[in-house]
Amino acid sequence: MLTSRNLLEHLVAFDTTSRESNLALIDFCWRYLSGLGVTCELMHNAERSKANLYARLGPAGSGGVMLSGHSDVVPVDGQTWTVPPFALTERDGKLYGRGTADMKGFLACMLAAVPHFLAQPLRQPLHLAISYDEEVGCLGVRSLVEALAQRSDRPAICLIGEPTELRPVLGHKGKLAMRCEVQGAACHSAYAPQGVNAIEYAAKLIQRLTVIGERLAAPERQDARFDPPFTTVQTGVIHGGRALNIVPDACSFDFEVRTLPQEDAQQVANELVAYAQQTLEPQMRAVQPASAIRFSPLSAYPGLDTAAHSAAAQLIARLSGSDSFGTVAFGTEGGLFAAAGIPCVVCGPGSMEQGHKPDEFITLAQLDACDSLLRRLATWMCE
Secondary structure (H helix, E strand, C coil), X not given: CCCHHHHHHHHHCCCCECCCCCHHHHHHHHHHHHHCCCCEEEEECCCCXXXXXXXXXXXXXXXXXXXXXXXXXXXXXXXXXXXXCCCCEEECCEEECCCHHHHHHHHHHHHHHHHHHHCCCCCCCEEEEEECCCCCCCCCXXXXXXXXXXXXXXXXXXXXXXXXXXXXXXXXXXXXXXXXXXXXXXXXXXXXXXXXXXXXXHHXXXXXXXXXXXXHCCHHHCCCCCCCCCCEEEEEEEEECCCCCECCCEEEEEEEEEECCCCCHHHHHHHHHHHHHHHHHHHHHHHCCCCEEEEEEEEEECCEECCCCCHHHHXXXXXXXXXXXXXXXXXXXXXXXXXXXXXXXXXXXCECCCCCCCCCEEEHHHHHHHHHHHHHHHHHHHC
């Protein structure tokens, strides 16, 4: 029988950086589960270069618990590693490799637990889900979420195994990322008023985002459960201009809004679009009628805010031995499952303090603790 450590060694060896295919890893998981008699369903992307894996075991019918995790990892480009990133290295009780913490460690524990679940007289079904492209906007899991939402036998609770050091988490912020492209009109800088300076208009939009962000950070809008305790707005990328003596005719910038669960990121976007259309574009077009400001979405996912008195929260409290529920700053696929009517909690081995960094690692102790947590889940599912 393969242990969680054995399985993690296999999983880390697959380069599932989001820009790459995850099919080799999915094929490995499919073969492993099929060998145990578990029927798997694959949900491919349009190009059939990636896939989600979904499986269920135990009795038929609705309800039960789903264990869910993503297969993709962030790049190692530009990072200085002292160990091979796509090979498991053990040192002083730590297992190093890309994705060990975020979140192949949980996937390994999930797979290792399957034989134990199969040997138990489960009174409710266990669902398993492995997704793709979580790291680039929770993109891949959406087809799985849509499919489950249409089924009568969907799970009643979802456990997202993102790294929380196995502390129970009920909430995280949502996110909206967008690109703004400003089309102005070029001319010699000596005659600057005859052109439309795309950088300057982009700067006005960025300044408006700053003002919106300051308003959202007001004390009366804060939620102390989160860190930072308010919705944040920031511009992360900007491009524009070719030479100092040319009025720039094009500028683009990317911005993001990370919202408290009760806030709506689209309201920020709507306010910025209204400012562009009603105030800035008329000024620009008075000089050059072809001037324009265009917005396009990059990614988005909802926040998560599971009630502490819910069945999902009470289950994770029982499994983890703690009802000291927390929140995390990073997003998960949990918000999408919750929006589809499947309540979610986040609890998994490892720490995001190690995630996305060179020499990423998870401790053997955390793997062992997760193995134990899943055994407690199996016992609960037999009651």
